[in-house]
Amino acid sequence: MIKRGELAKATGSNIETIRYYEKIGLLHEPDRSASGHRLYSLDDQKRLGFVLRCRELGFSIAELRELLGLVDTKDYTCAEVLAVTTQHIEDIAKKIADLKRLKRTLDRMSAECSGEAVPDCPLVEALFE
Amino acid sequence: MIKRGELAKATGSNIETIRYYEKIGLLHEPDRSASGHRLYSLDDQKRLGFVLRCRELGFSIAELRELLGLVDTKDYTCAEVLAVTTQHIEDIAKKIADLKRLKRTLDRMSAECSGEAVPDCPLVEALFE
DNA sequence: TATAATATCTGTAGTAACTACAGGTGCAAG
DNA sequence: CTTGCACCTGTAGTTACTACAGATATTATA
Numbered sequence: 001m002i003k004r005g006e007l008a009k010a011t012g013s014n015i016e017t018i019r020y021y022e023k024i025g026l027l028h029e030p031d032r033s034a035s036g037h038r039l040y041s042l043d044d045q046k047r048l049g050f051v052l053r054c055r056e057l058g059f060s061i062a063e064l065r066e067l068l069g070l071v072d073t074k075d076y077t078c079a080e081v082l083a084v085t086t087q088h089i090e091d092i093a094k095k096i097a098d099l100k101r102l103k104r105t106l107d108r109m110s111a112e113c114s115g116e117a118v119p120d121c122p123l124v125e126a127l128f129e
Numbered sequence: 130m131i132k133r134g135e136l137a138k139a140t141g142s143n144i145e146t147i148r149y150y151e152k153i154g155l156l157h158e159p160d161r162s163a164s165g166h167r168l169y170s171l172d173d174q175k176r177l178g179f180v181l182r183c184r185e186l187g188f189s190i191a192e193l194r195e196l197l198g199l200v201d202t203k204d205y206t207c208a209e210v211l212a213v214t215t216q217h218i219e220d221i222a223k224k225i226a227d228l229k230r231l232k233r234t235l236d237r238m239s240a241e242c243s244g245e246a247v248p249d250c251p252l253v254e255a256l257f258e
Numbered sequence: 259t260a261t262a263a264t265a266t267c268t269g270t271a272g273t274a275a276c277t278a279c280a281g282g283t284g285c286a287a288g
Numbered sequence: 289c290t291t292g293c294a295c296c297t298g299t300a301g302t303t304a305c306t307a308c309a310g311a312t313a314t315t316a317t318a
Contacts, residue, residue, distance in 0.1 A: 003294080003295075004294085004295070004296095005294060005295075014276080014277070015294095015295090016276075016277060016278075017275090017276065017277080019296095019297095020275075020276060020277085021276095024275090033284095035283080035284055035285085035295090035296090036283090036284090036295085036296065037284075037285095037294085037295060037296075038295085038296090046257055046258070047257075049257070049258075050256050050257045053256050054256060055275090057231060057234060057235060058228070058231050060274080060275090061274075061275065062274095067253075070253075071253060071257075075248055076248065076250065076253070077245070077246045077247055077248055077250065078242050078243045078244050078245050078246070078247050078248075078250040078251075078252075079244050079245055079246050080250075081242060081250040081252050081253055082239060082242050082244040082250070082252070085235060085238070085239045085242070085252060086239065088235065089232060089235050089236065089239065092228055092231060092232045092235070093232060095228055096225055096228045096229060096232065099187070099221055099224055099225045099228070100225060102186055102187050102221060103218060103221045103222060103225065105186060106186060106214060106217065106218050106221070107218065109214070110211060110214045110215065110218065113207050113210060113211045113214070114207045115207050115208055115211040116206070116207050116208055117206045117207070117208050118206055118207050119204055119205065119206055119207075121205065121206065121207040121209075121210040121211070122207075123207075123210050123211070123214060124196075124199075124200060124205070124210055127179050127182050127183060128175055128176075128178070128179045128200075129175070129178075132265080132266075133265090133266070133267095134264095134265060134266075143305080143306070144265095144266090145305075145306055145307075146304090146305065146306080148267095149304075149305060149306085150305095153304090162313095164266090164267090164312080164313055164314085165266085165267065165268095165312090165313090166265085166266060166267075166313075166314090167266085167267090184304090189303085189304090190303075190304065191303095
């Protein structure tokens with residue numbers, strides 16, 4: 001049983017984030033010491049690890065709630081997990097495509113711009129009309 | 130001189146967004162009718178257009194403030210505009226790289242998962258340990 | 259002209275996913 | 289025993305909006 005600060009250090013997360021995840025129901029309410037300090041078990045620590053890794057992989061809190069919902073039923077299947085993951089991968093692919101398109105546009109526009117110390121930049125002209 | 134609703138329609142923006150941009154100082158305070166309704170000139174409309182196009186191109190409000198600061202001095206140079214734009218392009222390139230790395234990881238992980246109606250998905254196992 | 263239906267006005271609250279702060283205890287070391 | 293850090297709580301701030309409530313204004317229809 002470790003305290004919040006140790007858990008934060010052990011998982012490389014922010015101490016406030018842990019309280020936040022508890023508040024929004026991603027983490028179970030932990031045990032408490034006699035004086036009210038939170039005490040985390042190894043299972044608590046694993047669950048936080050899962051949450052943090054999923055967040056790093058770009059899953060939203062809503063998606064995480066879905067995944068944890070499956071995990072918490074204890075009889076989730078590969079198919080269910082894969083559905084969430086596949087959707088997420090598609091979302092990411094879409095974001096990548098959007099950003100690429102955006103970058104192409106900006107590259108093209110900034111190529112119009114001489115980048116010299118002259119006034120009336122064509123980039124601004126283009127955006128302002 | 131058009132009113133806020135018409136401006137929103139003309140620029141394809143949300144009527145509330147216009148008030149928001151005014152509040153945070155991206156748009157100048159417009160003229161008002163005798164009864165207090167906002168009245169926008171063609172210049173106002175062009176400025177909003179600039180803001181909206183930059184937002185579509187992924188510029189943050191802070192970056193926009195910088196660009197508008199330049200534009201408002203009336204003697205901005207190509208070099209100054211290009212500096213902001215180039216930084217932004219680099220930020221986008223970084224985001225693309227991050228998302229691609231993320232997608233590769235997820236692709237790899239979900240390949241481990243059979244996607245069948247079997248329990249104990251290896252994807253969850255991997256994330257939970 | 260009267261009334262009904264929009265449109266606009268204001269301030270404020272909600273969204274996502276945290277982060278930071280203030281003011282108050284608990285605990286461990288010197 | 290007291291100094292200092294960790295922890296407790298609730299709340300406010302962040303980004304870029306969006307939505308609402310309640311009050312006027314304007315426009316359209318009868």
